[in-house]
Amino acid sequence: MPYIFALLSVVASILLAFIMGIPIVSEFGLAFFHYEYFILGLVSSIGYYYLIFRRDRSFTKKHLIVGLIIGALSLIIIMTTQYIVLKNMFGNSILTNQYLRIFRMELLLFLLGSIMIPLFVRVGQTKCKRCNKGFFIEDLLYKVKDGYGEETKNLIRLAANKKEAELKSYIKERRITTGYSTRKTNSARSVYLLTCTNCQTQYIASKKHREINDEVSKQTYKVITELDLDQKLTM
Numbered sequence: 001m002p003y004i005f006a007l008l009s010v011v012a013s014i015l016l017a018f019i020m021g022i023p024i025v026s027e028f029g030l031a032f033f034h035y036e037y038f039i040l041g042l043v044s045s046i047g048y049y050y051l052i053f054r055r056d057r058s059f060t061k062k063h064l065i066v067g068l069i070i071g072a073l074s075l076i077i078i079m080t081t082q083y084i085v086l087k088n089m090f091g092n093s094i095l096t097n098q099y100l101r102i103f104r105m106e107l108l109l110f111l112l113g114s115i116m117i118p119l120f121v122r123v124g125q126t127k128c129k130r131c132n133k134g135f136f137i138e139d140l141l142y143k144v145k146d147g148y149g150e151e152t153k154n155l156i157r158l159a160a161n162k163k164e165a166e167l168k169s170y171i172k173e174r175r176i177t178t179g180y181s182t183r184k185t186n187s188a189r190s191v192y193l194l195t196c197t198n199c200q201t202q203y204i205a206s207k208k209h210r211e212i213n214d215e216v217s218k219q220t221y222k223v224i225t226e227l228d229l230d231q232k233l234t235m
Contacts, residue, residue, distance in 0.1 A: 001051060002048055002051045002052060003048070005047035005048050005050065005051045006045065006047060006048035006066075006070045008047050009043060009044055009045055009046055009047035009048055009070065009074075010044055010070060010073055010074045010077075012043055012044075012046075012047070013040050013041075013043045013044035013074040013078070014074060014077055014078060014081075016039075016040060016043055017040055017078045017081075017082075020036055020040075035109075037106040037107075037109045037110040037113070038109045038110065038112065038113040038116075039113065040074070040078065040110055040113065041071050041074075041075070041109065041110035041111060041112060041113025041114040041116075042113040042114070042116055042117070043113075044070060044071045044073075044074035044075070044110075044113070044114050045067040045068075045070045045071050045114045045115070045117070046117065048066065048067060048070055049063070049067060049117045049118060053117075053121065056197065057137045057197075058121070058122075058125065058134075058135050058137055058197040059117075059118035059121055059122060060197070063118055064115050064118045064119070067114055067115050067117075067118060068111065068114055068115050070114065071110065071111055071113070071114020071115065072111065072114070074110075074114070075107065075110045075111065075114075078110075079103070079107070083096070083099055086099070122135060126194070126221060128196040128197075128198060128199060128201060130196065130199055130201050131196060131198045131199035131201070133198040133199070134196040134197040134198025134199055135196070135197050135198075136194040136195065136196055136197075136203075137194070137195050137196075137197060138192045138193070138194055139192060139193040139195070140190060140191075140192055141171050141174070141175070141190075141191045141192060141193055141204070142171065142174045142175045142178045142190075142191055143178055143189070143190050143191070144178055144189045144190070144191060144206075145178070148189055148206070151174070151191070152206075152224050154170065155167075155170075155191075155204050155224050155225055156224065156225045158170055159204065159225040159226070159227055159228075160225075162228060162229055162230070164229050164230070164231065164233060167229075167233065168233070174191075189206045189207065190206065190207050191204065191205070191206050191224070192204070192205050192206070192207060192221070193233060194221070195232070200232055201226070202226070202227040202229075202232060202233055203223050203224075203225070203226050203227065204223075204224045204225050204227065205221045205222060205223045205224055206221070206222050206224055207221055207222070
């Protein structure tokens with residue numbers, strides 16, 4: 001299924017290239033705009049990345065390499081078509097090595113666009129210090145306005161008991177009483193379940209909300225407890 005989406009993205013990128021009118025010809029000669037190649041590269045792998053992120057909610061180096069290969073395939077088709085068009089327009093005055101030299105910046109921007117989505121996502125993710133390979137996927141458990149200290153004690157106690165059912169019941173209860181929403185609410189902290197994409201280590205952590213007009217504090221995780229259950233906690 002990911003490769004079907006990848007093929008659709010390649011086709012979409014090629015169609016977009018023709019819609020954009022590449023090569024662009026003005027009265028002053030050829031005028032190519034770098035951002036177009038970046039957008040084409042972005043489109044060339046967006047379907048593949050969308051399906052992977054929807055399934056895994058994270059990207060690995062393998063996904064990045066596959067996306068680069070997909071982008072390179074689109075690039076070869078587009079640039080070859082463009083070369084043929086230019087060859088027909090200007091004849092033998094345009095040589096292959098000259099063509100590649102003129103458009104080397106466009107080639108790089110196209111390939112950069114094809115891997116920009118996983119790079120952007122990974123920059124915003126927290127790396128797991130235990131395995132030093134995976135990144136944490138966050139799941140919002142609930143939001144807290146008051147009584148954060150008591151919440152912390154309860155979560156640590158339930159995690160230490162290693163009883164998944166009791167922990168789930170407590171989280172569901174807190175969702176009802178404190179609110180469970182991705183929308184902005186009048187709460188001081190949010191409690192998250194963090195799961196490493198590589199070693200599957202899980203933590204319950206909190207994130208303090210940035211105060212209005214507060215440019216000093218940042219939204220950072222504070223680990224409440226590490227989970228050591230018989231099976232991975234899912235909510």
